[in-house]
Amino acid sequence: MSKVNIKVLAEQLQLSVSTISKALRDSYEISDETKKKVLELASQLNYVPNPYASSLRKKKSKTIAVVLPEVADNFFSLAINGIQSIAETKGYHVLIYLSHEKYANEKTILEDCQSGRVDGVLISISSETNTADHIKRLQAQNIPLVFFDREQEGIETARVTTNDFECGLLAANHLLQRGCRKPAFVSISQSLPICLNRMEGFKAALLQAGIPEMDIQTIYCTDDDSMNHQIKTILQSPDRPDGLIASVEKIVTPVYLACHELKINIPNDIKVIAFATLDTAPILNPPLTTITQPAFEIGKAAATLLFKGIEKSTFDLRKEKVVIPSALFERESTRGLTS
Amino acid sequence: MSKVNIKVLAEQLQLSVSTISKALRDSYEISDETKKKVLELASQLNYVPNPYASSLRKKKSKTIAVVLPEVADNFFSLAINGIQSIAETKGYHVLIYLSHEKYANEKTILEDCQSGRVDGVLISISSETNTADHIKRLQAQNIPLVFFDREQEGIETARVTTNDFECGLLAANHLLQRGCRKPAFVSISQSLPICLNRMEGFKAALLQAGIPEMDIQTIYCTDDDSMNHQIKTILQSPDRPDGLIASVEKIVTPVYLACHELKINIPNDIKVIAFATLDTAPILNPPLTTITQPAFEIGKAAATLLFKGIEKSTFDLRKEKVVIPSALFERESTRGLTS
Numbered sequence: 001m002s003k004v005n006i007k008v009l010a011e012q013l014q015l016s017v018s019t020i021s022k023a024l025r026d027s028y029e030i031s032d033e034t035k036k037k038v039l040e041l042a043s044q045l046n047y048v049p050n051p052y053a054s055s056l057r058k059k060k061s062k063t064i065a066v067v068l069p070e071v072a073d074n075f076f077s078l079a080i081n082g083i084q085s086i087a088e089t090k091g092y093h094v095l096i097y098l099s100h101e102k103y104a105n106e107k108t109i110l111e112d113c114q115s116g117r118v119d120g121v122l123i124s125i126s127s128e129t130n131t132a133d134h135i136k137r138l139q140a141q142n143i144p145l146v147f148f149d150r151e152q153e154g155i156e157t158a159r160v161t162t163n164d165f166e167c168g169l170l171a172a173n174h175l176l177q178r179g180c181r182k183p184a185f186v187s188i189s190q191s192l193p194i195c196l197n198r199m200e201g202f203k204a205a206l207l208q209a210g211i212p213e214m215d216i217q218t219i220y221c222t223d224d225d226s227m228n229h230q231i232k233t234i235l236q237s238p239d240r241p242d243g244l245i246a247s248v249e250k251i252v253t254p255v256y257l258a259c260h261e262l263k264i265n266i267p268n269d270i271k272v273i274a275f276a277t278l279d280t281a282p283i284l285n286p287p288l289t290t291i292t293q294p295a296f297e298i299g300k301a302a303a304t305l306l307f308k309g310i311e312k313s314t315f316d317l318r319k320e321k322v323v324i325p326s327a328l329f330e331r332e333s334t335r336g337l338t339s
Numbered sequence: 340m341s342k343v344n345i346k347v348l349a350e351q352l353q354l355s356v357s358t359i360s361k362a363l364r365d366s367y368e369i370s371d372e373t374k375k376k377v378l379e380l381a382s383q384l385n386y387v388p389n390p391y392a393s394s395l396r397k398k399k400s401k402t403i404a405v406v407l408p409e410v411a412d413n414f415f416s417l418a419i420n421g422i423q424s425i426a427e428t429k430g431y432h433v434l435i436y437l438s439h440e441k442y443a444n445e446k447t448i449l450e451d452c453q454s455g456r457v458d459g460v461l462i463s464i465s466s467e468t469n470t471a472d473h474i475k476r477l478q479a480q481n482i483p484l485v486f487f488d489r490e491q492e493g494i495e496t497a498r499v500t501t502n503d504f505e506c507g508l509l510a511a512n513h514l515l516q517r518g519c520r521k522p523a524f525v526s527i528s529q530s531l532p533i534c535l536n537r538m539e540g541f542k543a544a545l546l547q548a549g550i551p552e553m554d555i556q557t558i559y560c561t562d563d564d565s566m567n568h569q570i571k572t573i574l575q576s577p578d579r580p581d582g583l584i585a586s587v588e589k590i591v592t593p594v595y596l597a598c599h600e601l602k603i604n605i606p607n608d609i610k611v612i613a614f615a616t617l618d619t620a621p622i623l624n625p626p627l628t629t630i631t632q633p634a635f636e637i638g639k640a641a642a643t644l645l646f647k648g649i650e651k652s653t654f655d656l657r658k659e660k661v662v663i664p665s666a667l668f669e670r671e672s673t674r675g676l677t678s
Contacts, residue, residue, distance in 0.1 A: 046476065048454045063434075071416040072618075080410050084437055093451070095402075096435040098423055112432070115387045137385065256622035279411075280617065283595035285624035 004045040012045075013037060063093040064306060065113050067123040069101045069150070073249055074277040075295045076124070079148060082299025083122060090307055092119075101224075103128040110134045114141045120306045122299075124150040127189035127222065144309030144317055148302035149293070150194050158309070158320035160302040162293045164194050167326050168201020168245070171273050171291055174328060175243035176209050178336035180271055183243030184217035184234070186251050195247050198275065202245055217241055221251065228254045235262055235270075243334075246274035252288065260285075271334040275326075286332035293326045343384040351384075352376060402432040403645060404452050406462040408440045408489070412588055413616040414634045415463070418487060421638025422461060429646055431458075440563075442467040449473045453480045459645045463489040466528040466561065483648030483656055487641035488632070489533050497648070497659035499641040503533050506630045506665050507540020507584070510612050513628070513667060514582040515548050517675035519610055522582030523556035523573070525590050534586050537614065541584055556580055560590065567593045574601055574609070582673075585613035591627065599624075610673040614665075625671035632665045 006024070010017045015034070023030045023038040041047075066083055068076050080096065087094045095118060099106040106126050113121050114137065121143060123135070132154045138145060139157065147159040168185075175183040185202045187195040199218055206216050219234055221227045231254045234241070246252055252274045259266050266272050266286055273289045274281075281288040301322050309317040345363070349356045354373070362369045362377040380386075405422055407415050419435065426433045434457060438445040445465050452460050453476065460482060462474070471493045477484060478496065486498040507524075514522040524541045526534040538557055545555050558573055560566045570593045573580070585591055591613050598605050605611050605625055612628045613620075620627040640661050648656045 046479065048450075048480070071410055071419050072413060073416075074411060077410040077412075077416060080435075081437070093434060093436075093456075095432060096419075097432075098420070111387070117432075140385070141387070253618050253622060256619075260622070278619065279592050280595075280619045280623060283592055283599070283623050284619060285622055285626070287624070 004042075004047045008045070009038060009041055009047060013041060061117055061119050062091065063095050063118050064303070064310075065095045065097055065109075065118040065121045067097045067099060067106065067109050067113075067121060067125075069099050069124060069126050071096070071098065074279065075149070075249060075293060078277055078295035079124075079299035079302075082296040082301075083303040084299075085296075086300055086303035086307065092307075099126040101126045101128060103131075107134040110138045113143065114138055118143070120144040120146075120310045122146050122148055122302050122306055124148055125152050125192070127192050127195075130191040144306055146302045146306045146309070146317065146320075148298050150192055153193060156318040158302075158305045158317040158322075160298050160305065160322045160324065161194070162298065162326045163323050164197035165201040165204075167275070167291045167328075168198035168203075169205045170201070170328055171198075171245045171275075172202040172205035173209075174273060174289070174330070174334060175245070175271055176205065178243075178267070178271055178334050180241075180243035182211075182215065182217065182239075182241050183245065183271075184219055184241035185245045185247065186219045186221060186231075186234075186255075187247045188221055188251070190220060190222070198245075198247050224250070227251070228258065231255055232258045232262070235259065235264055241270065243271040244273070246272065246276070249274065249276040249278055252276055252278065252284075256284065266333050267335045271336075273328075273334050281329070282331060284333075286335075289331045289334040290329050291326050292329055294324045297324050343381075343386045347384070348377060348380055348386060352380060400456055400458050401430065402434050402457045403642070403649075404434045404436055404448075404457040404460045406436045406438060406445065406448050406452075406460060406464075408438050408463065408465050410435070410437065413618065414488070414588060414632060417616055417634035418463075418638035418641075421635040421640075422642040423638075424635075425639055425642035425646065431646075438465040440465045440467060442470075446473040449477050452482065453477055457482070459483040459485075459649045461485050461487055461641050461645055463487055464491050464531070465489075466531050466534075469530040483645055485641045485645045485648070485656065485659075487637050489531055492532060495657040497641075497644045497656040497661075499637050499644065499661040499663065500533070501632045501637065501665045502662050503536035504540040504543075506614070506667075507537035507542075508544045509540070509667055510537075510584045510614075510630055511541040511544035512548075513612060513669070513673060514584070514610055515544065517582075517606075517610055517673050519580075519582035521550075521554065521556065521578075521580050522584065522610075523558055523580035524584045524586065525558045525560060525570075525573075525594075526586045527560055527590070529559060529561070537584075537586050563589070566590070567597065570594055571597045571601065574598065574603055580609065582610040583612070585611065585615070588613065588615040588617060591615055591617065591623075595623065605672050606674045610675075612667075612673050620668070621670060623672075625674075628670045628673040629668050630665050631668055633663045636663050 006017050006020045010020045020038055023035045097109045132152050135155050145157050151159045185199050189195045221230050235258050276290045277292055277295050281290050305320050308315045345356050345359045349359045362374045436448045471491050474494050484496050490498045524538050528534045560569045574597050615629045616631055616634050620629050644659050647654045
């Protein structure tokens with residue numbers, strides 16, 4: 001079956017292409033009788049309007065882009081669901097792009113987003129990104145952009161995050177209360193604000209507790225491939241920490257596997273707390289204490305702001321900053337000797 | 340900064356729009372000198388071609404759709420990564436649509452895909468879908484479609500799946516070998532071929548082992564919200580199974596949580612095996628025996644076939660059927676009394 005377009009309808013009804021087009025748009029120039037004929041044939045032949053032609057006319061793609069480091073992470077998959085829940089009500093499509101944690105990919109993606117393919121961009125930046133130029137070029141094209149979770153400093157636009165500093169503080173104080181004397185913070189980036197803010201909170205708690213700055217351990221696992229090896233090295237060091245804060249979800253499995261292999265007992269030898277939305281947290285061995293981010297709500301709030309920016313050119317995205325707090329779920333992995 | 344388009348370039352260089360357009364397409368009709376001038380200005384003004392205009396000319400959207408039940412599932416997120424790995428090499432975009440396991444959503448999505456927005460569709464159908472009409476309408480528009488993982492019978496097109504029947508057999512035989520006498524199969528759909536095939540394999544193994552058909556338990560948890568309750572009911576029934584096969588990943592957490600709550604020991608009281616690509620499987624309490632599908636490879640193979648269908652109109656997708664085998668990873672959750 002060949003594609004049914006306006007031309008086919010025009011030929012079959014012996015009318016001009018422009019008459020068909022006007023009839024389909026319900027123009028006052030066309031008689032009701034003609035409209036009826038056109039619509040009947042269109043329905044009969046299963047005619048579908050071409051959205052590209054339609055987008056060109058309206059200058060709207062009815063599509064938003066979501067630029068993410070990865071989807072194999074519960075936080076991002078839940079955030080996507082939150083974004084989709086809003087996009088659906090607006091009749092928008094969601095184009096999902098993955099940067100795979102590479103700045104070069106993110107740059108190419110944003111160049112592509114400049115081209116009219118999308119009406120707005122939601123972005124959570126890669127762990128490698130430490131410049132804002134590629135984002136500024138997108139803004140120069142008047143394409144609304146909203147950060148969610150992982151923002152980039154130096155850009156004036158809306159951001160939806162969680163209270164990372166406070167949660168770093170909370171996680172560290174939790175470990176201290178459960179008896180840790182030398183907890184360490186495991187990060188995946190030296191530049192991502194989420195990691196930096198969580199780490200600053202962690203450091204602030206330790207300093208407050210009288211632990212000297214030189215004794216505060218922060219560990220960087222910036223490469224997925226070597227993460228298992230790096231974590232084992234930390235756990236075998238003479239100065240082994242007695243508590244670990246995993247700054248993101250993907251650190252959890254390597255930490256647990258290394259502890260199991262090295263016969264390091266969680267929580268007796270080392271307590272573990274993770275920033276994670278893992279639904280398996282309560283069934284891990286042992287159940288994992290988490291700082292759980294409101295991923296779905298963050299996605300929803302970011303999409304809501306973006307659509308305000310798309311729909312009203314007078315809406316000033318630069319003034320918007322939403323912080324949705326995370327919550328601590330205490331489980332076995334941080335059980336103290338006294339509890 | 341206002342949008343730079345061909346018209347702006349034409350005005351600034353005092354050339355016609357058609358000359359600019361030809362120069363940008365490197366047409367032989369335009370002198371090298373003019374081309375140089377146009378390209379210099381285009382680069383200077385950060386001109387980006389409009390893909391919709393370009394798509395209309397070439398009748399290609401350079402986009403493929405991936406229609407999925409959900410992304411909060413490791414199988415699908417890994418499959419997306421496999422799909423993206425191929426799409427990137429082809430210079431294609433991937434538009435991800437979620438059906439949220441609803442047939443109505445899937446139908447609307449495929450209607451949208453008919454409209455020229457995408458050049459091809461990769462689909463893993465929702466657990467509710469038991470008709471093929473919406474898919475046939477898409478095919479009638481000559482849009483290539485490839486099934487991956489969850490296929491719909493009655494449609495002639497390429498499919499990439501894993502060896503579901505054999506794996507159902509393998510899982511059941513594994514439970515029987517570890518001492519189970521009344522294992523049950525937990526499904527999420529009465530129509531999804533992946534569930535049906537896995538269940539048929541399970542039944543075949545039990546019949547071979549001399550278990551009467553009337554004693555073979557198959558359980559349907561078709562609603563996410565009531566899954567926890569349903570699983571608890573099964574585990575508290577007088578005829579409690581001594582082994583469970585979870586046909587998909589999302590059954591795992593409710594099963595473990597219910598067992599923990601009801602003090603039913605895995606593997607002593609009940610053995611559990613799941614079709615899952617969970618990276619936390621080895622750190623669960625107890626570590627979970629899995630039938631692990633080659634999700635990334637399935638995504639890659641499906642995308643490879645789809646691009647063949649898009650690029651060569653003579654390539655007959657109907658003849659293609661790829662089966663990529665899954666593997667059993669034995670862990671603590673199915674440990675037998677003798678092992």
